[in-house]
Amino acid sequence: MKAKVTLRNRYILLFDLVLVAASVFGAFGLRFELGQQFYFYLPSAYWMLGTALIVKPLVYYLFGMYRRLWSYASTQELKLIFFSVTTSSVLVSLLMVILASVKAFYGFSRGILIIDWMLSLLFVGGLRFMMRVLSDSQNAFASRNKSAKRTLVVGAGDAGALVVRELEKNPELNLQPVCFVDDNLAKMKQQIHGIPVVGTIADIGKVIEHKKIDEVVIAIPSAGGKIIRMVADVCRLKGIPFRTMPGLYELLGGKVSVNRLREVDITDLLRRPPSYVKGELVGAVISGKMVMVTGAGGSIGRELCRQIARWNPSGLILLGHGENSIFETLLEIQETYPSLPLFPVIADVRELDRLNSVFKRMHPEVVFHAAAHKHVPLMELNIDEAINNNVMGTRNVVKVCEQNDVQRLVMISTDKAIRPINIMGASKRLAEMIVLDAAHRTGRAYCAVRFGNVLGSRGSVVPLFKRQIARGGPVTITHPDMKRYFMTIPEAVYLVLQAAGMSKSGETFVLNMGQQVRILDLAEDLIRLSGLEPGKDIEITFTGIRPGEKLSEDLWEEGDQFKPTAHPDIYQFDDPSNLRDEELKANIKELLALSAQGKVTEIVSKVDSLIPGSAVAETPPPDITSIDQS
Numbered sequence: 115m116k117a118k119v120t121l122r123n124r125y126i127l128l129f130d131l132v133l134v135a136a137s138v139f140g141a142f143g144l145r146f147e148l149g150q151q152f153y154f155y156l157p158s159a160y161w162m163l164g165t166a167l168i169v170k171p172l173v174y175y176l177f178g179m180y181r182r183l184w185s186y187a188s189t190q191e192l193k194l195i196f197f198s199v200t201t202s203s204v205l206v207s208l209l210m211v212i213l214a215s216v217k218a219f220y221g222f223s224r225g226i227l228i229i230d231w232m233l234s235l236l237f238v239g240g241l242r243f244m245m246r247v248l249s250d251s252q253n254a255f256a257s258r259n260k261s262a263k264r265t266l267v268v269g270a271g272d273a274g275a276l277v278v279r280e281l282e283k284n285p286e287l288n289l290q291p292v293c294f295v296d297d298n299l300a301k302m303k304q305q306i307h308g309i310p311v312v313g314t315i316a317d318i319g320k321v322i323e324h325k326k327i328d329e330v331v332i333a334i335p336s337a338g339g340k341i342i343r344m345v346a347d348v349c350r351l352k353g354i355p356f357r358t359m360p361g362l363y364e365l366l367g368g369k370v371s372v373n374r375l376r377e378v379d380i381t382d383l384l385r386r387p388p389s390y391v392k393g394e395l396v397g398a399v400i401s402g403k404m405v406m407v408t409g410a411g412g413s414i415g416r417e418l419c420r421q422i423a424r425w426n427p428s429g430l431i432l433l434g435h436g437e438n439s440i441f442e443t444l445l446e447i448q449e450t451y452p453s454l455p456l457f458p459v460i461a462d463v464r465e466l467d468r469l470n471s472v473f474k475r476m477h478p479e480v481v482f483h484a485a486a487h488k489h490v491p492l493m494e495l496n497i498d499e500a501i502n503n504n505v506m507g508t509r510n511v512v513k514v515c516e517q518n519d520v521q522r523l524v525m526i527s528t529d530k531a532i533r534p535i536n537i538m539g540a541s542k543r544l545a546e547m548i549v550l551d552a553a554h555r556t557g558r559a560y561c562a563v564r565f566g567n568v569l570g571s572r573g574s575v576v577p578l579f580k581r582q583i584a585r586g587g588p589v590t591i592t593h594p595d596m597k598r599y600f601m602t603i604p605e606a607v608y609l610v611l612q613a614a615g616m617s618k619s620g621e622t623f624v625l626n627m628g629q630q631v632r633i634l635d636l637a638e639d640l641i642r643l644s645g646l647e648p649g650k651d652i653e654i655t656f657t658g659i660r661p662g663e664k665l666s667e668d669l670w671e672e673g674d675q676f677k678p679t680a681h682p683d684i685y686q687f688d689d690p691s692n693l694r695d696e697e698l699k700a701n702i703k704e705l706l707a708l709s710a711q712g713k714v715t716e717i718v719s720k721v722d723s724l725i726p727g728s729a730v731a732e733t734p735p736p737d738i739t740s741i742d743q744s
Contacts, residue, residue, distance in 0.1 A: 126179075127171060129241055134170050137233035138163045141226045158210075161218060162226070165209050166202075170234070173202035179238075195239045203231040262290035263328035266321060268345055270296035270304075270311045273359055274333040277375075278307045292325050315341060319348050331375060332358040342382045350642065358382055380569060380576055383639055384631060385602050395615030395680070397425055399480060399522060406431040406478035408463055408511060409485030411439025413568065414526055416446070417607040418482050423447050429455040431476055434485065435462045463507035466514070473518040482614070483511050483549075484526040486542065493538040494733070497717055501709040504541035505548070509702060512552045512560070523560040524614045525549045529599070529627075531564060533727035540721045540730050546622065547692045548702065553620035554694065561617040563610050565625040566599035575633065579640050587652040589637045593659050596634070597666045599627035612681050624676065626683040630666055691726045 138159060177198035207227040265281065267274045278291045294301075294311040295318055301311045313321050321327065330349050332342060342358065349356040357375045405422050409415040410432035416439075423430060430447065434440040437460050444458045457476060461468045463485045486504050487493055493500040508525065515523050527546050530539030546562040553560035569576055575598075582589045606625065613623040634654070641648040648654055659665070676685040693701060701724055708716045722728045 126241070130171055130174065130238065131167060133237040133241065134166045134234070135163055137230050137237055138166055140233050141229035158214070161213055162206065162210055162230070165213070166206050166230070169205050169209065170202040173205065174198050174238075177201070192239070195242065196235065199234045199238055200231065203227065203234060206230070262288050264292045264326055265289045266318070266325065266327045266330045267291055267294050267309070268296075268315060268318065268330060268332045269334035269337070270294040270298065270301050270306055271334065273335055275306050277331055277333045277359070278309050282307070289329060289331070292327065293321065295321055315345065318345060319352065322348070322352050322354055327354060330354055330356040332356065332378070335359055339382065339384045342378060342385070346378050346383065379643060380636065380640055383643075384569065384600055385605065396611045399611070399615045400425040400427050403427050403479040404429045404431070404477060405480045405482070406433055406476070407482045407484060408433045409483075410434045410443050411436050412484060413603055414607065415482075415484040416443045417603045418484060418610070419443055419447050420450075421604070421607050421611060422482070423451045423454055427454070429457060431457045431459055431472075431478055433459040433461055433472065435460070463510055464502055466510045469510050469514045470517070473514045473520075477518070478520060480522045480614075481511065481515055481520055482524045482526070482610070483508065485511075486526070486545075488528070488538060490530070490536050490538045493541075494536055497537045497714045498709040498712050500537045500541045501705060501717060504538070505544050505702065506706050506709070508545035509548050512548050515560070516552060516556060521558055522614065522617065523549065523552075523558070524610065524617070525560075525562045526610065527562045527564045527622075529564055529566040533729070534725060535729050535733045537718070537721070537730055540725055540728055543725050543728075544702065544705070544721070547698055550620050550622065550692055551694050551698050557619050559617045559619055561613065561619075561621040561623060563613045563623045563625065565601060565606050565609070566627045567601070568603045568606050569600050575636070576640065579637055583641055583644050583646070583652055588655045589641065589652060590655050590657050591633050591637060592657050593665065594634050594656060595632070595665055596659075597630040597632050600631050600636070601625065601627055609681070609683055613679075613684050616679055616681070616684070622687045622689060623679070624685045624687050626685065693724065
């Protein structure tokens with residue numbers, strides 16, 4: 115492939131020196147028309163030339179004019195050219211006025227300075243944008259490669275325009291943008307970067323046939339799953355490959371780039387259109403603060419780190435028990451945010467002294483507590499461990515937060531804490547009580563945020579289905595009418611950060627999980643996204659509902675009263691049944707003592723007596739090999 119049109123910056127400097135001389139003598143020539151006056155003022159022209167040759171390149175350098183790839187010049191570079199040329203011209207003008215006042219030369223026309231400024235803008239800007247034009251012309255020629263795939267871009271907004279520009283700049287991607295489709299009728303028959311808008315999204319099937327499209331790119335970060343599914347279904351029927359730009363929640367605070375185009379996955383088909391974005395809430399909580407995330411190596415913890423990093427904290431502490439997962443999180447955040455101070459800490463939340471040492475050394479101001487055991491069937495077989503990690507671990511985190519004057523603590527909880535039928539949900543409910551009790555005692559902004567299943571987290575149904583599909587099936591589901599709430603990890607974390615910004619003290623926030631999704635539909639979507647057909651290439655079998663399993667989920671108890679918040683997808687719930695003060699402290703102490711002794715039966719009885727509606731004792735032991743859909 116032919117290289118892009120580029121010019122080393124030292125050669126640009128040489129061109130600038132020539133152009134400085136051209137603008138100075140050009141200004142004198144235009145002002146005096148090469149007549150007698152031109153020669154009279156020539157000595158002042160020499161002084162101005164010498165001054166300009168020193169001042170202008172120096173100012174251009176200080177403004178970063180020689181650290182740019184001008185083949186990628188944009189409006190930002192246009193502003194840079196204007197300010198650097200104007201600054202240098204002002205400095206040259208001041209020096210010329212000073213030199214004229216000390217009689218360094220005789221005779222000087224101040225109109226020369228304005229003409230020189232205008233010519234400098236023209237010459238300096240022209241040189242750099244000529245490089246951009248040549249680069250674009252070369253890319254346009256390269257993009258006409260007959261082997262390039264004819265590409266339809268869905269979405270003629272800012273993201274779609276960016277995709278087209280990047281595809282044209284990078285012919286090695288082998289994608290040639292041919293046309294747009296967009297539901298904004300005002301854009302019909304218009305062109306964006308020379309690419310026409312030829313129809314609406316409903317016309318995509320006809321456009322694929324008429325324009326002989328080879329590939330489709332979905333460039334609507336704010337699109338809901340309904341639009342993504344419609345495009346995906348048409349492309350699948352036509353046998354056309356399709357890709358998408360990540361959703362808005364994945365891109366918040368980041369830069370949209372064609373390099374982030376990826377295959378459509380299940381999270382795209384189920385994502386909801388963003389209804390509300392209020393960044394100032396998050397910025398006020400995180401920007402300039404030392405932030406800690408416990409469980410930073412987990413699915414939720416890592417996404418918390420990704421999104422927190424975008425808000426410019428003074429530092430980010432990645433605390434977790436697994437060294438490999440913390441290392442992976444560290445590498446990812448470091449690569450994306452190289453200037454952000456990161457502090458990886460390998461520690462177990464069950465070790466109070468270790469936590470105290472970390473807090474005293476690093477002084478976190480905001481803590482997101484995501485460290486927890488979450489796998490329901492596995493915890494049913496390790497009840498004492500669930501209590502140790504989820505209850506004692508949370509108690510330790512809260513204790514060191516209080517002792518070290520941490521003003522904001524956000525605990526990640528679960529919908530399984532409502533009328534719990536398993537030890538995982540019960541342990542998280544008790545952890546909530548510990549956090550909220552500390553909030554009421556101290557008046558600090560400590561809160562809990564509950565939400566349901568997240569798509570793609572480790573140990574969840576999606577990775578398990580994918581493994582079954584990769585093995586050739588069958589995909590196993592307990593019941594054809596089994597339904598669950600699902601949310602993408604980026605959306606859940608975004609709402610957690612919003613809730614953190616709204617917390618005053620002692621709130622339980624509940625996220626709006628949308629509509630419940632049939633597990634059967636989820637499985638069929640995953641099979642189709644793998645390029646296979648359910649029932650034909652991959653069988654789906656039903657294993658029967660397990661003891662204690664619900665066909666659908668509860669996000670709150672019947673009769674509970676919820677308050678609206680500043681965000682339409684976040685509700686606030688104040689539970690009067692939570693234990694408080696000495697009563698809570700004594701019961702937690704007794705529960706941890708039972709856990710230390712491994713008295714599982716007593717633990718379950720104790721938990722059921724402490725939590726209203728809890729029925730952990732009534733749930734039979736799980737089948738550890740079955741897929742957790744509860």
